[in-house]
Amino acid sequence: VKSNGKKDFGLYEPKMSEKIYKNFMMVSDFNRALRENEFVLHYQPRYHTGTNKIQCVEALIRWDHPESGPISPLDFIPLAEETGFIIPLGKWVMKEACRQNKAWQDQGLPPVRVAVNCSSKQLQQDDFITMIREVIGQTGLSPEWLEIEITESGLMRSEHTNIVKLRELRSMGIHISIDDFGTGYSSLNYLMQFDVHALKIDRRFVQQIPNAVIANTIISLCRSLGLNVIAEGVETIEQYEYLRRYGCDEVQGFLFGKPLPAKMFEMLLLESGAL
Numbered sequence: 001v002k003s004n005g006k007k008d009f010g011l012y013e014p015k016m017s018e019k020i021y022k023n024f025m026m027v028s029d030f031n032r033a034l035r036e037n038e039f040v041l042h043y044q045p046r047y048h049t050g051t052n053k054i055q056c057v058e059a060l061i062r063w064d065h066p067e068s069g070p071i072s073p074l075d076f077i078p079l080a081e082e083t084g085f086i087i088p089l090g091k092w093v094m095k096e097a098c099r100q101n102k103a104w105q106d107q108g109l110p111p112v113r114v115a116v117n118c119s120s121k122q123l124q125q126d127d128f129i130t131m132i133r134e135v136i137g138q139t140g141l142s143p144e145w146l147e148i149e150i151t152e153s154g155l156m157r158s159e160h161t162n163i164v165k166l167r168e169l170r171s172m173g174i175h176i177s178i179d180d181f182g183t184g185y186s187s188l189n190y191l192m193q194f195d196v197h198a199l200k201i202d203r204r205f206v207q208q209i210p211n212a213v214i215a216n217t218i219i220s221l222c223r224s225l226g227l228n229v230i231a232e233g234v235e236t237i238e239q240y241e242y243l244r245r246y247g248c249d250e251v252q253g254f255l256f257g258k259p260l261p262a263k264m265f266e267m268l269l270l271e272s273g274a275l
Ligand code: C2E
Pocket: 044, 059, 060, 061, 072, 073, 074, 077, 090, 093, 117, 118, 119, 179, 180, 203, 232, 233, 234, 235, 252, 253, 254, 255, 259
């Protein structure tokens, strides 16, 4: 997707902006990339503040592009959503994350939940639940070891049927959390219909600590609703101690560990999963 590719597509270039051009190149690459196994998942631990143990691990996708090198999900997920590629890609992520977690369990590593990011486009598919049942059946991962993270803005865009879908996932034993909580400006009343297990405080509110009006509000909201609360993007000891003191259940961020390739995360788990 970098400059060397331009020669072959020189014809299009004068008519397209750099961004449209890049997108065009990327979309034509998507299916090949999936076929050629260029997508990989990295794993970032979420630690329980009570036990100091790894409670959960978030799967985060990367694209190992043969010419451009690693591409951040921020640079291709939005395009994958626009083009519908997120459907096969999201299924691949779900399957790979569940397969990997089952493999870790079969190796006798301390069991952890795996959290998979799902786009609202995926949730809106009629066969979303069927897809998940299929993956669980194929990989043999027990549903209680799977968590689905859906962004607040994703839920805002969704229809009533999605409330029903999330309830069904929950009844299967799958955990549900609302990602990037506090960024979507949706009404609390609306969000509470979704009946989730946990809210994830967005990184920008963690960064405001110790001036953390919003983080405090989310934590006390979770406490009064009996929900778990997770903080993402924890980078300093000050932030961590503040969050723990205020009753945040789980923490995740560069302070504890960056997203790691599966093999490296495995070693972390092997070291007993303790902080
Ligand atoms: P997210 O779900 O909010 O994930 C957290 C992002 O923050 C990750 O970026 C992670 O690497 C980064 N992060 C973690 N700890 C820290 C920290 O302490 N400081 C800072 N500055 N950043 C931290 P990443 O991996 O680049 O992913 C970006 C976004 O792409 C994710 O945001 C998520 O919305 C999306 N994404 C990633 N993987 C998937 C996927 O498999 N499916 C879908 N639909 N979206 C995905």
